[in-house]
Amino acid sequence: MTRSGNERDIYDVIIIGAGPAGMSGAIYAARKLLKTLLISKNVGGQVTDAWEIDNYLGFSQVDPAGLIKKFNEHVEKFGLERIIGKEVTSLDLAGEVKSVTTSDGSTFLSRTVIIAxxxxxxxxxxxxxxxxxxxxxxxxxxxxxxxxxDADVAVAGGGNSALEAALDLIKIANSVSIVSLTPLTGDPIYQDKLQNSDKVTIYTEYEITKLLGEKVLEGVEIRSLKTGKVERLAVEGLFVEIGLIPNSDIVKDKLNLNKLGEIVVDYKCHTEIPGVFACGDVTNVPFKQVIVAAGEGAKAALAAYEYLISQE
Ligand SMILES: Cc1cc2nc3c(=O)[nH]c(=O)nc-3n(C[C@H](O)[C@H](O)[C@H](O)COP(=O)(O)OP(=O)(O)OC[C@H]3O[C@@H](n4cnc5c(N)ncnc54)[C@H](O)[C@@H]3O)c2cc1C
Structure with missing residues (x-):
């Protein structure tokens, strides 16, 4: 992109988030020679929480830390500007030049913003x-x-994340209680494995009503939704695996969100504000996977480039 002297401090694109979507977007933006700034609280996003990553093209299974390292090395090759460890706390998206403010009060200007x-x-x-x-x-x-x-632990939730957590825990813990508001909804293969383990007790249609303990967790109180019966489980650990919420708070009054709080985008990652794009798990695009997020990040950067060219 060409720019005059007083425009030097204005980025072409600011990407918020360095998970697979943001890092992929950064590579595509840099390859288009856009003046790019990547701001993120951490590098790797949810991949850092995974035990292993399945289904990423080229790897049937890959160690998450190794995958992030490869993503990071790829991004670093382009030498784009990065601010890691800072949170974006507010955005002004209305004008042609957008502003992005971080938790330390610093403000950065850009013609386009990609929310990832x-x-x-x-x-x-x-x-x-x-x-x-x-x-x-x-x-x-x-x-x-x-x-x-060797501890007694509980898992809250009945979907795949909860059942995967319980499967991890039976390898380590003394006992695992699964407490789910609904009948189990995770894959039948996981349910079978857990039902066959003598370490596991399953409480379906129960809610957790109280967490016990002053300094450390000593137990949970649970209540049957069918009978109202209250029980106490003496556990040292509780793994809360009841789903994920989109990190869309910074745009909740600015962009159209669906009922799950995801940013609504079109097939080219456009939001309703010209110059503002979103990609990956924070959006309404279905199938939350690394490969989908990386693909959407690439699309968002290319769409931002297309927008910038159209403005010249
Ligand atoms: C336990 C677990 C296991 C998984 N296993 C698999 C698997 O095997 N295969 C697979 O394909 N997928 C898996 N996934 C899903 C996959 O990790 C996600 O789909 C993918 O990480 C989404 O990428 P993303 O870049 O959209 O978002 P994220 O990975 O969530 O990254 C978002 C980034 O934005 C940053 N951020 C958020 N808010 C702000 C802010 N205000 N300011 C600055 N930075 C901010 C975060 O710090 C983070 O770096 C798994 C997810 C989890 C939780």
Missing amino acids: TGKRPRKLGLPEEKKLGGKGIAYCATCDAPLFA
Whole structure:
């Protein structure tokens, strides 16, 4: 892109988020010689929470840390500007030049913005949850399961993430209680494995009503939705695996979100504001997978390039 002297501090594109979508977008933007800034709280996004990554083209299974390293090396090759470890806290998307502000109050200007902020784990919403977070309550079994060797633990949830967490935990823990609001919805193959384990007790149509313990988690109180019966499970660990929420808070009053809170985009990753694009798990594009996010990131960067050319 050509630009005059006083425009030097304005980026062509700012990408928010360095998960697979944002990193793929960064590569495509850099290859189009766009003046690019990548801002992210971390590198790798949800891939850092995975035990292994399946289904990425070229690898039937790959170690997440190794995959992120490869993504990162690829991005680094282009020498684009990056700010890692900072959160974007506000955006002004209205004008031709957009502004992006980070948690330390720094503001950056750009002609286009790509939002690739992904998702984060949903919480139970119980009062003691914050206090006991990291003190028995965990949101990533692949990261934290090894801390619970020989312990009695519970898993909240009944979908694939919860069942995968329980399968990880039976290798390590003494016992695993699965507490699900609904009948189990995860894959039958996982359900069979868990039902055949003598370490596992399954409570379906139960809700967790209380987290017990002052300094560390000592147990959970659960209540049957059918009978109202209340029980206490003495557990040292609770893995909350009840789904993910989109990191779309920064645009909730600015862009159209669907009922799940995902940013609504068209097939070229356009939002309804010209020059503002979104990609990956934060959007309404279905099938949340690394390969899908990386493909959408590429599309968003190419769409941003197309938009910039159309403005010249
Ligand atoms: C446990 C687990 C296992 C999985 N296993 C697989 C698998 O085997 N195969 C597969 O294909 N997929 C798997 N997935 C799904 C895959 O990880 C996601 O689809 C993919 O990571 C989505 O990429 P993304 O870039 O859209 O978002 P994310 O990976 O969520 O990345 C978002 C990035 O944005 C940053 N960010 C968020 N908000 C802000 C902000 N305000 N300011 C700055 N930065 C911000 C985050 O720090 C992060 O770096 C798994 C997911 C999980 C949780």
